[in-house]
Amino acid sequence: MDGVGTGSPGPSALAALSGRARDARTAENRAAAERLRACYALYQECVRSEDPGAFADRRPGYAVIDPFDVCAGHLVAEFAISCGRAERMIGLAVDLTERFPAVLAALGEGRLDLQAAELLARQMRTVDPGVLAAVQRRVVEDHLAALESGERLSAGAIRDRVDDIIRRFDADGIRRRREDAARDRGVTFRKDGDGMSTMRATLTSGEAAVLSERLDAVVAALAESGDHEDMSRHSPAERRADALMALACGLVPGSESGSVVLRPKVTVVGTADGSEPEVRFPRTGESSIRALLAMLASSDGSSLERVDPTPGAADDPDRTHTYRPSSALARAVELRDGTCRHPGCSAPAEYGDIDHLVPFNDSDPARGGPTAERNNLIFCRRHHRFKTFSDWRYRMFPDGTLVVETPDGKRMVTRPSGPLARHRRAAAERRTAERRAAESTAAPEAASPEPEAEPTYFHRRAQRVRAERAARARDRATASRRRTASCRESRIERDLAELLDEPPF
Numbered sequence: 001m002d003g004v005g006t007g008s009p010g011p012s013a014l015a016a017l018s019g020r021a022r023d024a025r026t027a028e029n030r031a032a033a034e035r036l037r038a039c040y041a042l043y044q045e046c047v048r049s050e051d052p053g054a055f056a057d058r059r060p061g062y063a064v065i066d067p068f069d070v071c072a073g074h075l076v077a078e079f080a081i082s083c084g085r086a087e088r089m090i091g092l093a094v095d096l097t098e099r100f101p102a103v104l105a106a107l108g109e110g111r112l113d114l115q116a117a118e119l120l121a122r123q124m125r126t127v128d129p130g131v132l133a134a135v136q137r138r139v140v141e142d143h144l145a146a147l148e149s150g151e152r153l154s155a156g157a158i159r160d161r162v163d164d165i166i167r168r169f170d171a172d173g174i175r176r177r178r179e180d181a182a183r184d185r186g187v188t189f190r191k192d193g194d195g196m197s198t199m200r201a202t203l204t205s206g207e208a209a210v211l212s213e214r215l216d217a218v219v220a221a222l223a224e225s226g227d228h229e230d231m232s233r234h235s236p237a238e239r240r241a242d243a244l245m246a247l248a249c250g251l252v253p254g255s256e257s258g259s260v261v262l263r264p265k266v267t268v269v270g271t272a273d274g275s276e277p278e279v280r281f282p283r284t285g286e287s288s289i290r291a292l293l294a295m296l297a298s299s300d301g302s303s304l305e306r307v308d309p310t311p312g313a314a315d316d317p318d319r320t321h322t323y324r325p326s327s328a329l330a331r332a333v334e335l336r337d338g339t340c341r342h343p344g345c346s347a348p349a350e351y352g353d354i355d356h357l358v359p360f361n362d363s364d365p366a367r368g369g370p371t372a373e374r375n376n377l378i379f380c381r382r383h384h385r386f387k388t389f390s391d392w393r394y395r396m397f398p399d400g401t402l403v404v405e406t407p408d409g410k411r412m413v414t415r416p417s418g419p420l421a422r423h424r425r426a427a428a429e430r431r432t433a434e435r436r437a438a439e440s441t442a443a444p445e446a447a448s449p450e451p452e453a454e455p456t457y458f459h460r461r462a463q464r465v466r467a468e469r470a471a472r473a474r475d476r477a478t479a480s481r482r483r484t485a486s487c488r489e490s491r492i493e494r495d496l497a498e499l500l501d502e503p504p505f
Contacts, residue, residue, distance in 0.1 A: 026110035033108035039075065039093040046070040063389040069382060070390070076344035077410040083344040095121050099132065102140045111144055119155060123162040126176040131169040138165045218243035218252050225253035267307075267335065267419050307335060309423050311398065315372045321365035325376060330354055333376050338418030341402050342383035349418065352378040355387065357396050374398060399424070 046067035068090060075086035096104040100121050106112040120139055127135050139162050146153060146161070153161070166173050182204060190198045203211065219239045234242065246252050266281055308314070314332035319325070325333070333354055340347040357375050361368025369375045377396060379387055387394060393405040400416035415421070 025113070029107055029110040029113050032114040033104060036089070036093040036096060036104065036107075039071070039090055040097045042074060043067065043071045043090055043094060046074075065386055065389050066382075069386050073343075073386065073390075073392070074406065077406050077412055081344065082346065083342070084346075086344065092118060092121065095125075100124065100136050102133075102136045106140050106144060111147070112140075116143065116158065119158055120162060123159055123177075124166065124173075126180060127166055127173040128170045135166055135169050214247070215240045215243045218247050221253045222246060307332060307420065309420060309427070311424065312373050320370045320372055322371055323360050323362070323365075325354055325371050329371070329373060329376065332373055332420065333378060335418045335420035336373070336400055336424075337378040337416045338421065339378070340380040340383055341377050341414050341416070342379055342386065343404055343412040343414050345380060345383055347380035349378040352380045353384045355379050355384050357394055359388075377402065399428075 050064055050067045050070060068087070071090050072083055072086040075081065075089065076083055079086070096107070096117065103112065103117050103120050107114065107117045120136075120143065124132065124136055124139065142161060142165060143153075143158065163174055184202050185204065185207075187199065187201045190200070192198055201208075201211075219242070222239075222243060266279060314326070314328040316326050316329065319329075334349045334352075337349045337352075339345065339349055340352050354376050355378070356369040356371070357377055358369030360371065374396070377400070386392075391407050395403045395405075397403075400421055402414045404412045404414070406412075
């Protein structure tokens, strides 16, 4: 018997379990191909339904929506995914169906996985259409033969093999692809959780080499200076992060180029309960008050703004019936929404459009949607057009919650994610907790005049635990308030306290 007395499964059991995993992977590949075919069929239907000739008597040409956006909206509603992921799915479905049918066929047979299919299609995207059919047939045959022979190729090895085949048929295709790739240069920042953000830089190999060498040199300079003793406990990646910040702030030891002037723009949300204020940077999310103080210590001041958090405080009665919102109202809506409010879209609010949910009536403003916070929200330009010209229905509640319904009845909900909305939700939760506490203390007075029963052991124990927790919380708050700070930090904190006096923005 396999594995008798060893306490571990025998070869036949391992083979059976591996076979189950292989069968599941094959089924997953086939399902991925079917999903892409369904996405392509949906896209084709969106193209047909958005054909300007189909409703030339109802809608002018400028009001026609891109079928790609319509298709992405339906996928977001069906799969509960982001707009970006839906767009990538549609793009791959169109490419594989129209340009790379051999790759899609291998995926449908279960012999090719989705990740490899995307990689092969991306490598062949600039091949001359006249030779594309022959190239992709050779590419698919070569890749499947390698897999069946036992080769397990890395992504780099796959790219090299595909380029070897392309070079035989269309050497210029590789050059065109590299020229296209060079136009993808850029640096982006994405908000993550736990006070972290991701910076992604797409550079040419030469630029990346220069930056890599520069960061390594800064790491060495910081280690030699002795000002960053804790760097010895950091991983190489952490040391490069330290070097990048030192380079950006002009704090490289021995450098004469420390003339970088920083004036960070921040939103600080204070709290009435004495806890640490919440710091939010516009593009990278939340941070700590200590991080803000460190940045201010190496900068030339900052841009701090005061915003009344009361809903509707930025409304101007004299401009309610004018189309363009005031700068104060525009800023309040931006701080409330945080991102584009269309389901699945996370485009930053600062790059979006302020839109009237109920359309503004130019001919009779009093009969249209008002220019007020309760009727204004942020959409990116693409979803602004989508909301204006599509037959989807939008409804917003006083707290900024937006309900979107598709023509076939699917319902999606988005909630504002900006610092103003977060502050309002926290304030509402505090008010609810205070009201419940007041109701619980008032309940015994409204009770019958009968003598109150003797508290049980468990009741007395719960009261004691609550009292001990409250005492520990008071002790921590007292210790935090008594924590000493450097003279520079104390001055900065006093300046912040003056600027951030109520209201807490």
